[in-house]
Amino acid sequence: MKFELEKVDPQSKARTGTVTTEHGKIETPIFMPVGTAGSVKAVHQKELSEDIKAQIILGNTYHLYLRPGLGILEKGGGLHGFMGWEKPILTDSGGYQVFSLAGTRKINEKGVTFKSHIDGSKHDFTPENVMDIQRTIGADIIMAFDECTPYPCEMDYAKKSMEMTHRWLKRCISHFDQTEGKYGYSQTLFPIVQGSVFPELRKQSAEFIASCDREGNAIGGLSVGEPAEMMYEMTDMVTNILPQDKPRYLMGVGTPANILECIALGIDMFDCVMPTRNARNGMLFTSEGIINIRNEKWKDDFSPLDSGIDAYVSNFYSKAYLRHLVISKEMLGAQIASIHNLSFYLWLVGQARQHIQRGDFSVWKDSMVKKVSTRR
Incomplete structure (x- = not known):
């Protein structure tokens, strides 16, 4: 993997760059749709590539390890071949999922023993076998195995x-x-900065991760319930320490406003389940604010979902039609809403990239944060 830093905004730490992998290039800043179990929910791979214009997607080690299992994935040629996705893939190591299994897992120096959420069977994750598992999954970028601390927690913990x-x-x-x-192509390992919301720990962790001198770095343990301002403070501190010439990935973030603010703090890569999860519940993110499509006010609104972005689904379908589908519990409703939200997220980071290159990112960002945070 290679990273070329292209432009830095003069009023912030926002930057543009290009990550090059053997499955293609990724223009940063970028949002990665989450395909936890080898599928971005309710979205075809063709739509991901052509309509949403996703450049990279995310899979999850924990879920893929349990189902379909490593044997099937290896026979299928790795996750790329199994799911028919020819562009880059990143895999989370499963640390966050294990963290969420608090009642059924045990952590020690060796690693983690946990029970499957599917059938209750016992499994072990160690730093070594998680590397082997991700080798078999075959993602272009893989994550180190870490413990994601809960919020709040004591400093000693x-x-x-x-x-x-x-x-x-x-x-x-x-x-x-x-x-x-x-599978005949190279993979890249990203370490993960931890330290909860304690500045001295975040500083210490960022310095250690920087000293490891890998091709890219991730920031974990944020967006787990802490106030947004605390997340921004930790992110700002860490990006001051992590090397400038390597991509920075902020894991599990977040709302459109979160993404814009963290781009300004020097983050290059994002992922979050929010656009698809919220879409299935009728929440749309648009260039003019947040819409609950279930509300009565959209019943006879025949305007496009979002004419402000260049996306087929967003321009073609009306709010009234999508509301009808969602209220009727038609599967197409979840599909249209998911494609729209992901299209919006990719449009948003694409616009950020353009404004950084133009040199007016900070002014645009301040205006856009207000818009995308408004509830319509």
């Missing part, structure tokens, strides 16, 4: 967790560097 994550990272790097990919 956050410190011990961070230190263990750092020790796990050393094991991930050692094992990753001693193995090779299975």
Whole structure:
């Protein structure tokens, strides 16, 4: 993987760049649709590529390991071949999913023992076997195995967790560097900065991750319930430490406003389930604000979902029609809403990229944050 830093905004830390993998290029800043189990919910791969214009998607190690399982994935040629996606893929190591299984998992120095949410069977994740699992899944960018601390938590717990994550990272790097990919292309390992919301821990973790000198870096453990301003403070601190010439990925973030504010803080890559999850519940993100399409006010509104963005679904279907589908619980409603929301997110980061290149990002961002945060 290679990263070329192209332009930095003069009024902020926002920047544009290009990540090059063997499955294609990714223009940053970028949003990655979440395809947890080898599928971005309610969206065909053709729509992902051609309508939404996704450049990279995300899969999840925990879910793919449990189902369909590594044997099927390997026979299918890795996740790319199995799901018919020819562009880059990033996999989360499963650390966050294990974190969410608080009642059925045990963490120790070796790794994590957990029970499957599917059938209750016991499994072990270690830094070493998570590298092997992600080698088999075959993502272009893979994540180190970490512990995601909850919010709130005591500083002592956050410190011990961070230190263990750092020790796990050393094991991930050692094992990753001693193995090779299975499908004839290279893979890249990103370490993850932890430290909860404690500035001294975040600083220490960012310095350690920077010293590992990998091709890119991730920031985890945020967007887990802490106030947005606290997330911005931690992100700002970490991007001051992580190297300028490598991509920075803020995991699990977030709302359109979160993304814009964090682009201004120097983040290059984002992912979040929000656009698809909220779409299935009738919430639309648009260039003029947030819409609950279930509301009565949209019943006879025949205007497009969002004429402000260049996307087929957003321009073609009316609010009245989508409301009818959602209220009627027609599957097409979830599909249209999901494609629209993802199209909007990709449009938003694309607009950010253009304004950074023009040199007027900060003015545009301040105006856009107000718009996308408005409830219509």
